[in-house]
Amino acid sequence: xxxxxxKNSKVIVxxxxxxxxxxxxxxxxxxxxxxxxxxxxNKGGTMHxxxxxxxxxxxxxxxxxxxxxxxxxxxxFASDAIMEAADAGIKVIICITEGIPVQDMIIAKNxxxxxxxxxxxxxxxxxxxxxxxxxxxxxxxxxxxxxxxIVSKSGTLTYEAxxxxxxxxxxxxTAIGIGGDPIIGTTTREAVELLMNDPETDGxxxxxxxxxNMEAEAAMWLKENMRKPVVGFIAGQTAPPGRRMGHAxxxxxxxxxxxxxxxxxxxxxxxxxxxxPADIGITMANVINK
Amino acid sequence: xxxxxxxAKELLKxxxxxxxxxxxxxxxxxxxxxxxxxxxxxNTKFVVMKAQIHAGGRGKGTMREVxxxxxxxxxxxxxxxxxxxxxxxxxTLVTIQTGEAGKVVSKLLIAQDMYYDGPSDRKEFYLSxxxxxxxxxxxxxxxxxxxxxxxxxxxxxxxxxxxEWIAPGMSLQAFQARNIAFNLGLSGDAFKNMVxxxxxxxxxxxxxxxxxxxxxxxxxxxxxxxIAVDCKMNIDDNAMMRHKDIEALRDTSEEDPTExxxxxxxxxxxxxxxxxxxxxxxxxxxMATMDMIKLAGGEPANFLDVGGxxxxxxxxxxxxIIMKDPNVKAILINIFGGIVRCDRVAAGVIEAYNNLGNxxxxxxxxxxxxxxxxxxxxxxxSGLKVQSAILLSEAASLVQAAIK
Numbered sequence: 001x002x003x004x005x006x007k008n009s010k011v012i013v014x015x016x017x018x019x020x021x022x023x024x025x026x027x028x029x030x031x032x033x034x035x036x037x038x039x040x041x042n043k044g045g046t047m048h049x050x051x052x053x054x055x056x057x058x059x060x061x062x063x064x065x066x067x068x069x070x071x072x073x074x075x076x077f078a079s080d081a082i083m084e085a086a087d088a089g090i091k092v093i094i095c096i097t098e099g100i101p102v103q104d105m106i107i108a109k110n111x112x113x114x115x116x117x118x119x120x121x122x123x124x125x126x127x128x129x130x131x132x133x134x135x136x137x138x139x140x141x142x143x144x145x146x147x148x149x150i151v152s153k154s155g156t157l158t159y160e161a162x163x164x165x166x167x168x169x170x171x172x173x174t175a176i177g178i179g180g181d182p183i184i185g186t187t188t189r190e191a192v193e194l195l196m197n198d199p200e201t202d203g204x205x206x207x208x209x210x211x212x213n214m215e216a217e218a219a220m221w222l223k224e225n226m227r228k229p230v231v232g233f234i235a236g237q238t239a240p241p242g243r244r245m246g247h248a249x250x251x252x253x254x255x256x257x258x259x260x261x262x263x264x265x266x267x268x269x270x271x272x273x274x275x276x277p278a279d280i281g282i283t284m285a286n287v288i289n290k
Numbered sequence: 291x292x293x294x295x296x297x298a299k300e301l302l303k304x305x306x307x308x309x310x311x312x313x314x315x316x317x318x319x320x321x322x323x324x325x326x327x328x329x330x331x332x333n334t335k336f337v338v339m340k341a342q343i344h345a346g347g348r349g350k351g352t353m354r355e356v357x358x359x360x361x362x363x364x365x366x367x368x369x370x371x372x373x374x375x376x377x378x379x380x381x382t383l384v385t386i387q388t389g390e391a392g393k394v395v396s397k398l399l400i401a402q403d404m405y406y407d408g409p410s411d412r413k414e415f416y417l418s419x420x421x422x423x424x425x426x427x428x429x430x431x432x433x434x435x436x437x438x439x440x441x442x443x444x445x446x447x448x449x450x451x452x453x454e455w456i457a458p459g460m461s462l463q464a465f466q467a468r469n470i471a472f473n474l475g476l477s478g479d480a481f482k483n484m485v486x487x488x489x490x491x492x493x494x495x496x497x498x499x500x501x502x503x504x505x506x507x508x509x510x511x512x513x514x515x516x517i518a519v520d521c522k523m524n525i526d527d528n529a530m531m532r533h534k535d536i537e538a539l540r541d542t543s544e545e546d547p548t549e550x551x552x553x554x555x556x557x558x559x560x561x562x563x564x565x566x567x568x569x570x571x572x573x574x575x576x577m578a579t580m581d582m583i584k585l586a587g588g589e590p591a592n593f594l595d596v597g598g599x600x601x602x603x604x605x606x607x608x609x610x611i612i613m614k615d616p617n618v619k620a621i622l623i624n625i626f627g628g629i630v631r632c633d634r635v636a637a638g639v640i641e642a643y644n645n646l647g648n649x650x651x652x653x654x655x656x657x658x659x660x661x662x663x664x665x666x667x668x669x670x671x672s673g674l675k676v677q678s679a680i681l682l683s684e685a686a687s688l689v690q691a692a693i694k
Contacts, residue, residue, distance in 0.1 A: 027629070076531055101499055101529035102421055109426050110458035139628030139659060154574020156626040160682065163626075163658060167681075180573060182423050209574055212423050235577035238562075238584045239593070246558045246573025246595045248528060249423075259581075276585050277578035278682035 002174040002201065003149075003194045004092055004120070005068055007132040012060045012090075013038040014081045015072035017048050024072065024096075024137050025049055031134040036064040057088035070126060070135050071095040079104035082119060082185075086112040093185070094135050095122035102248075105183040112185070119185025123247065125155035125177035136177060146171015148284060149195035151188055151218075152207035153180045153247070157235060157277065161205050164281025170288070173201040180247030182212065189218040196225060203229045203288045205280060206271065208262060210236035211249045215262045223269035229287040232271040233280055234259040291525045294342045296399045297539045298523035305494035307487060309518040310509075312401030314342065321375035322368050324400035335366045336403035339374050341383050343393040344544040346522065351385030353377055354392055361385065361395075364403060371400070396543065404519055408512025414519075415474050416440050417488070418504035419495045422455065430454045430462070430492065434474055436507040462492040480514040487516040498536070499529030548614050555607040557596055564589025566689060567612035567621040569605065571596050571630070579624045582682065586690040591618045596625075601634070606642035613649070620652045620692040622685060627659035636665035640672045652677065652692040656685035 005011075011028070015021040016038020026049060029035050037052040037060050044055030054060040057069065069090045073081040078097040085093045093112075100122050112119055120127055126136015131145035142159050144166045152158040155177060162172050176191045178184055188208060195201045208215035215234065222230055237259040239245045241252040252258050267273045274283050293301070296314040303309060311331075313324040321339070328337045341348055341361040348361030359377040375398055384392035405412060414436030422429040433451050435443045444451050452473045454466045464485070471484040487508075495503045502524040509519040530537055542550045552559030558573065562580075566588035570576035573595045580590035592612060596604045605623070612621055625635050639655055656679040657665040669678040677692075679685040 075528060099528045101532075102501060102526050103496055103499055103529065106421075106426060106428065107459045137629070142628065142659065152574070154572060154578075156570075156572030156628070157574035157578055159626050159628055159659065160575060160578075164682075182421060183426050207574070209577060233578070235574045235581065237581040238564075238590050239577055239580070240560075240562065243560050245560060245577050245593050250573060250577065276582055276683075276686070277575075278582060278686055 002129040002132070003198050004118070004127050004129070004174060004176065005133040005135045006129050007032075007034065009068045009092070009133050009135070010034055010036045010064060010066045011068045011070060011133070011135055012036060012057070012064065012066040013070050013072065014057065014085065016040050016053055017043055018072060021072040022049070027140070028134050031140040033133045033135060036066055057084045057090065061088045061090065066090065068092045068135060069094065071097055073097060075099035075101070078122060079108040082108045083111045086115045086117045090117060092118050092120065094120045094124070094126050095185070096124065096126055096137055098123040100181065102182055105181065109183050109185065120176065121179040121184060123181040124179030124184070125158060127174065127176050128172070129174045130172040138175070138177070142166070143175060144171040147173050147200060147202040148205060149173050149198065149201040149203070150175035150205045150207070151191040151195065152177055153209050154207060154235060157207055160277065161207060161280045165205065165284055168281040168285035170285060173198065180209065180249050182249040187217065188214040189221045192218050192222065192230070193225070196227060201228065203231070203284055205284060206230055206232045208232070208234045209247065209250050210234070210239050210245065210259055211251045211253065211257050213256060216256070216265045219266045219269040219271060222271060226270050229284070230271045231280060231284045231287065232263075232266045232273045233277055234262045234266070235277070237275070291527055291530065291536070291540060292344045292544065293523045293525065293539060294344065294397065294541060295340065295521055296342055296397070298521040299518065301498055301523065301536070302491070302494055302518060302521060305490050305497060307490045307494055307518060308516060309521065310401050310404055312399045314397050314399050316379070316397055318372055318375040318379065321379070321398055321400060322372050325365065325368050325371035328400055328402055332402045334403060334406065337365055337371065338401045338403055339363050339365055339371060339378070340399045340401060341378050341395040342397040342399055343383055343388070343395055344541070345385055345387040345393060347385035347387045348383065351383050351388070354382040354384055356381060393544070404509055404511055404517055406512060410480070410512055410514055412512050413510040414507035415510070416443070416506045417508045418502065418506070419492060419500065420502045425455060427455045427458060428495065430456070430470065430488065432470055432474065436509070440506065456492065462489050476510070478514065480510050480516065483514060483516040498523070499526045499533060500524060501526040548611055552594070552611050555604065557594060557604065557608060557611065559611060560593040561615070562590050562592050563617070564591040565617050565619045566693060567591045567615065567618040568624065569594050569596055569608040569612065569621065570624045571626060575624065575626060579622065582686050583622065583689055586686045588620070588689055588693045591615055602638035602641040605635070605638045606645055609642055609646055609649075618651065620654065620689060622689055623653070623655045624685060625657050627657060627662065627665070631660045632657040632665035633661040633668060636668040639676070640668065640674060643674050643676065654679060654685055654688045654692060656680065656682065658682070
């Protein structure tokens with residue numbers, strides 16, 4: 001079962017017929033994800049990848065009972081797509097789109113706040129529950145089924161961590177890419193909490209980066225709720241202050257959001273912090289067998 | 291994207307935000323003309339000349355070539371305006387924010403003097419608008435302590451910094467605008483003008499998709515006008531698609547030329563001071579790779595994210611950009627091939643290497659993911675002086691050996 005998505009999830013793709021949507025929907029179907037249809041305005045009533053296309057998310061939900069949506073809509077229209085999914089009653093909204101303006105995300109984040117849904121991303125690789133459902137753009141084969149959960153702001157670093165965990169003899173329950181933007185739907189703390197409460201996850205890898213205070217917030221929560229070992233890594237120890245390192249949110253703004261400050265508070269709260277990204281898997285193997 | 295003061299002020303005018311009027315010039319002759327024009331318009335001999343660079347601290351900063359010349363100067367005659375323009379234009383301004391290298395000044399703003407006498411006291415305030423990441427709302431930060439370094443104020447007298455958070459999707463509410471004017475100690479016309487000023491300024495912040503808008507000093511003149519005397523404006527790069535007119539204001543001479551070139555190839559590059567170059571797919575992995583270089587005893591020379599499609603063209607462009615930096619003693623390519631297959635990336639690396647010809651520094655290629663073994667064989671059999679690794683730890687050891 002793991003968390004967020006599983007083999008029973010009914011997934012729709014927003015931006016279904018576009019290049020990205022088509023490519024990744026195909027990959028998800030090959031993985032075995034239960035993709036039940038997609039949405040492209042003004043293409044409703046047609047078929048794409050042997051699945052029905054709808055004009056609105058509402059239509060898709062009514063016709064298919066979809067409860068998960070993945071968004072591949074261009075940045076200018078992506079916040080609208082998030083709000084449409086929330087309004088239609090989608091429970092888990094996963095937004096892959098990179099480059100959404102911050103002012104748009106302030107409004108979308110506020111819009112979904114009191115609705116019964118969870119947003120993952122934007123600017124993220126998505127969510128995979130190994131062996132059950134891939135709702136994202138990650139290479140599925142890297143994530144061998146197992147009992148380690150991953151929470152990460154970064155895409156390829158998530159694959160790296162999963163690969164190391166597998167090579168160290170473990171496997172993955174659910175990997176959650178929360179995204180690298182300044183405003184995201186699900187924080188590090190919330191994602192860690194989901195995995196902490198998941199009976200099918202025995203250990204958690206938490207990958208953060210410079211900028212913001214989400215890792216510190218997660219660490220403070222973990223201090224009181226550490227029922228499984230957590231291995232942590234923060235990317236950007238060598239990043240200069242005031243420069244944006246690829247991700248819109250990855251920028252050191254003060255003394256509290258440097259890698260060093262985050263690693264310190266994480267260690268103090270009982271997280272096994274590694275300095276080198278090469279040590280993530282082996283450290284998890286060591287602490288979980290203790 | 292950063293804007294110059296003179297550009298930011300022009301944009302603010304669209305939203306009816308009163309600003310100190312000025313004329314931007316690039317030559318000494320135009321500076322003198324602008325002086326005369328401004329002095330006539332304001333009916334005073336006092337005119338302010340301000341160097342236009344993307345950095346603060348201009349008033350205290352000095353010109354490297356003419357150390358007695360600061361970056362901001364009040365002048366009293368056309369002759370003096372000419373001398374100051376000659377001292378500043380084309381020369382390098384070094385401020386606390388530019389670092390040792392300083393910035394070459396190619397534009398001067400010739401602005402009206404706002405510090406004239408009148409019935410009431412002049413006052414300088416501080417005001418900025420930015421995103422509060424934790425609250426996921428925009429926040430207006432302001433203080434009676436204008437014209438100074440706000441971080442100092444925040445550190446020593448935090449009670450002097452006030453904040454107003456703005457509800458998502460709404461404009462600044464009237465009571466919040468009044469709060470600001472009251473907290474700044476204003477009354478009468480100055481109060482009314484401040485309420486209008488901050489309301490319009492917040493509309494500008496949202497309308498222009500700013501990620502930061504700072505007015506310091508925010509000025510109350512002796513006749514109770516509220517004026518933006520200086521303005522620092524930063525536009526959200528993600529929102530540039532709906533501000534094509536602002537894109538035209540980009541001053542690439544203020545950016546690192548190599549970073550500009552990388553941008554043209556859609557590569558995300560940040561120049562650093564180290565000796566090991568790196569090329570990586572994904573921002574998080576790129577930062578992690580830099581960290582690993584440091585742990586292996588080197589210093590990262592750059593951040594470079596080649597994105598999802600690491601093909602021969604992007605790898606070649608990446609090589610060219612990294613090798614422009616003479617400090618680079620080794621290059622680490624770290625690609626986690628997911629949907630991009632490693633053997634394709636390896637073929638791209640080999641092609642790029644051959645196209646470039648004589649590369650005299652060690653190249654370490656770490657390819658992991660789909661077809662990693664095939665990729666390693668391709669590299670080994672290519673006969674090129676390229677070392678290959680699959681595990682991240684192996685790559686770290688190779689970097690260590692390469693820079694010994």
